[in-house]
Amino acid sequence: MAKAPSLITALRPWLGVLAGRRRRLWLGGGLMALTLLSALGLFAVSGWFITATGLTGLLLAAGAAATLDVYVPGGAIRLFAVTRTASRYLERLYNHDTVLRLLADLRTRLFTALAGQDSRVLAGRRASDWLNRLTADIDTLDSLYLRLLAPPAVALLAGALLSAGAAFFVPQAGAVLAAVLLAGWLWLTLGQARLGMSASRRHVDELEALRGGVIDTLQGLAELEAYATLAHRRRRLETLEARLHASQRRLGRRVALGNAVQVWLVGSATLATLWLAARAFQAGGISGAVMVMLPMAVLAMNEAFGALPAAFTWLGATRGAAERLNELNATPTTTPPAAAPPPENALTLTLERVGVHYPDALQPALSALSFTLAPGERLAVEGASGSGKSTLTALLGRQLAPSEGRITLGGVALDAWPDAALRRRVAVLTQQSELLDDSLAANLRLASPDADDAALWRALDQVALADWADALPQGLNTRVGEGGRRISGGQARRVALARIVLRDPALVVLDEPFAGIDRATAQALSAALDRWLAGRSVVYLVHEADDAALAGIARRVTLVEGRPAAATIHHGTPPAAR
Structure with a gap:
């Protein structure tokens, strides 16, 4: 002791x-x-x-x-x-x-x-x-x-x-x-x-x-x-x-x-x-x-x-x-000082035999996961609950450091990126939508404090929420409640997604982006997002890849209990790289 x-x-x-x-x-x-x-x-x-x-x-x-x-x-x-x-x-x-x-x-x-x-x-x-x-x-x-x-x-x-x-x-x-x-x-x-x-x-x-x-x-x-x-x-x-x-x-x-x-x-x-x-x-x-x-x-x-x-x-x-x-x-943090300035050109994401083992866990959450995502490419990572998708989300957002293996972005180790530069180039939609007890506009401006109302309306339009927001009693000034309790779960997810739109990142990680949304709305949202995602690298993390909802997927990786079980090529040409 x-x-x-x-x-x-x-x-x-x-x-x-x-x-x-x-x-x-x-x-x-x-x-x-x-x-x-x-x-x-x-x-x-x-x-x-x-x-x-x-x-x-x-x-x-x-x-x-x-x-x-x-x-x-x-x-x-x-x-x-x-x-x-x-x-x-x-x-x-x-x-x-x-x-x-x-x-x-x-x-x-x-x-x-x-x-x-x-x-x-x-x-x-x-x-x-x-x-x-x-x-x-x-x-x-x-x-x-x-x-x-x-x-x-x-x-x-x-x-x-x-x-x-x-x-x-x-x-x-x-x-x-x-x-x-x-x-x-x-x-x-x-x-x-x-x-x-x-x-x-x-x-x-x-x-x-x-x-x-x-x-x-x-x-x-x-x-x-x-x-x-x-x-x-x-x-x-x-x-x-x-x-x-x-x-x-x-x-x-x-x-x-x-x-x-x-x-x-x-x-x-x-x-x-x-x-x-x-x-x-x-x-x-x-x-x-x-x-x-x-x-x-x-x-x-x-x-x-x-x-x-x-x-x-x-x-x-x-x-x-x-x-x-x-x-x-x-407790050590996950953001050591950067060794070199990060690149400003298109970013290639590479995972080399990455593994994560949580303390006291019986088995690793992720093990030997490797893939490369080229600039402008879209990848779907699918798997059942507990397969490691959320752990991968935390890794890509640098909320978690790998226990083994290496992650690079644009040829630079992910943990060497300055925090401000990483948040500017990479945006992550997690399964939990964090909304504050404030107006809709204030919650959106968390992503871009200087955004004007026109930019907010454009972001809401990209996630198929503009008509809904326009019908609110006070429009953009309507309060959403603590944790977004005054709006539905699906609407809260799309508000969080609109914040990502305002960030204008090069790499987008979407963890269950259509959770809490019916199929018709998911397809409409996917169509709207497809235009905005053009030229961006995208990682979808879903239970099961749906071709009707996830447009432009070039590859799929299936996770089973933290291990990659299969990787398949989807016929189609990825959009041009940003």
């Missing part, structure tokens, strides 16, 4: 993300320190002023001559009070804005990592797992600065300044205060972290399991109802929920222990400082007002230490989230 990475190793990549905004972090930490130091000053000066006022009053009542300048300490109290209020407001406003920016940085980093993964990695986890990475794990990391880095650093700074100030008046009090506060700081950080490390890591794993179970249950609700297993599934979720509540109570008790230690610590430091200050007062070393001022200042450390127990008890959750996200970032 692999050894778990250390805490520093797990957090190092995300500390690097924070370092990108180091100026904001320093300023936010400075505001936090200003707030705490203002609280220390307010408690100290208030204690001194109240005591000095009382002593002066007693002297005047006894008939003695006494004077007290009330303006300087009164002004200091007002200064500290206003500064504390203003700096706390600015600190909360500024630091929360910083955290939101950091969350955007973290999610951008994660989306970038996800975009570089191939289909094998993405298929290795459920959709609920990826959702947890994007939401729960990233949200857990937002505590890295606001709870785990800045507060303990500011608390340590405040403790050092307070101990130095106390030592100026009573050296013994300063030494004792430094020792007590440092020991307490170590327990509230390292001690609480060790106490809650395994429990908090286990808690987030249980929370992830519960979220995933709920999402899977909702997605499979119809099937669970149909097979009368919903009650069993509910009992499993209730068991997970009970375990989650138990871990929450366990962690809550450890946080409560930390809070009790924190209160006892500050109280003990206050009493020790008061006792040592009283001895110094008896010896005539300090005034009565200073004797009260020192323990009053120590009480302000409650504000410095108050947030540490909960933050560090849950450090294991942050560590676990970082480790899971690091696994994703450590």
